[in-house]
Amino acid sequence: MPLKEACGVVGIYSPEQVSYDLFTALRVLQHRGQESAGISVFDGTIKTYKDMGLVTEVFREKTLEKLKGNIGIGHVRYSTEGASVQRNAQPIETSTTIGKLALGHNGELVNAGTLREKYKEKGWGFFSNTDSEIIIRILAKELHEGRKPVSAIKSTMREISGSYSLVLLINNRLFGIRDPLGIKPLAIGKKGDKYIIASESVVFDALDAEMLRDVRPGEIVEIGENGMRSYSIPTPEHPAHCFFEWVYFARSDSVIDSVLSYDVRKKIGNILAKEHPVDADLVVPVPDSGRSYAIGYCEASGIGYGEGLIKNRYVERTFIMPKQIMREYNVSVKLNPIKSMVRGKRIVLVDDSIVRGTTMRKIVSILRKAGAKEVHVRIGCPKIIAPCYFGIDMKTRAQLIASDKSVEEIKESIGADSLGYVSIEGLVDAIGKDRKDLCLGCITGEYPIKVEGEKLRGQEVLDRYID
Secondary structure (H helix, E strand, O other), X not given: OOOOOOEEEEEEEOOOOOHHHHHHHHHHOHHHOOOEEEEEEEOXXXXXXXXXXXXXXXXXXXXXXXXXXXXXXXXXXXXXXXXXXXXXXXXXXXXXXXXXXXXXXXXXXXXXXXXXXXXXXXXXXXXOOOHHHHHHHHHHHHHHOOOOHHHHHHHHHHHOOEEXXXXXXXXXXXXXXXXXXXXXXXXXXEEXXXXXXXXXXXXXXXXXXXXXXXXXXXXXXXXXXXXXXXXEOOOOOOOOXXXXXXXXXXXXXXXXXXXXXXXXXXXXXXXXXXXXXXXXXXXXXXXXXXXXXXXXXXXXXXXXXXXXXXXXXXXXXXXXXXXXXXXXXXXXXXXXXXXXXXXXXXXXXXXXXXXXXHHHHHHXXXXXXXXXXXXXXEEOOOOOOOOOOOOOOOOOHHHOXXXXXXXXXXHHHHOOOEEEEOOHHHHHHHHOOOHHHEEOHHHHOEEOOOOOOOEEOOOXXXXXXXX
């Protein structure tokens, strides 16, 4: 239990005003980002309202009522590229010779620095330090040079490299765009004449809509009064879906690239019990992220299940909190043991991941102070040994406890009696996709996109596939 994701995005076209639906969607996606929230709508021109804080802090009914328009986009952010300040909140809006643009971005570009320097040399100035601004500025340039919107989007996709799921307004035209490897999730839903593009399928459930399908890697979806149109750019043979979506980021009730997250997590729990059995009295999840794994572990091991830790639901997700000192402080505020449940017991403590190790060390300590006889930690993600360059806040190996420590050393560091990680083979089996179709960079050290100083996974450089 530790990390932070980039953000969540949503776009809606409806015969009616969309601001309230966008607000609902952003509340559903709040787990993907808690630093800022914003909405852009088209009402003759694009109007944007955004600020720092949770969705319910940023938006009031009075504000939503003023955001009239039947087409719009929304965004919740956690910063991975660019500081946590108001000017970096999204959607990002800009004016062009053909009108206004607004963009919401989930992901991270690996060539952002190179592109920023390239365009600074051409005289460009940047108002933020986000890679998302680079995307919208290049797109604006392409439109200014006379390209039609779809052609301008394709040209922009040829220039940027990395992970991105985008929602985009070009005046009154709504687009959903996914990078050629499909690293970040994006899906399409529909209710009557209303179309929705969102990071996770749970948005469709909240809006009583039906999920139609995932946006395909390299696909550009346009939605308007004439329905949905699809365009695409050439893509590699194999995508690179981020495995962490199923392991941690997505809600358990979300379907990501046709696979329900809950099913993956429960199966990982099954596999963990087989790969790392232990003689114990009780399986305890780290709430809420470890619950599905713990259920699977109980199912396969026959050990009883117990809610040994109670979560304060008014505290943010620890992993996506911006400062390490706040993460550590909030573990104590967030989790409290049921002493009568754990006292004198041999506990199997189940969670989704260990990144820095500080959070797990604190949780093990909480259980020991509550009287647990033994604490055996089981983790639903393999050892994280390498940075993520595609939108997760793991930028250096120094942040990662497993980058230079063995399992035994990590066990000692967190104070557990034993420690077991699911194997990479077990993870892939639980997701049910070809290993070649997943981005496993942070657990293998091999990446689907060329990153300077890192190994490229067993495929040719992505540039070859984009014409």
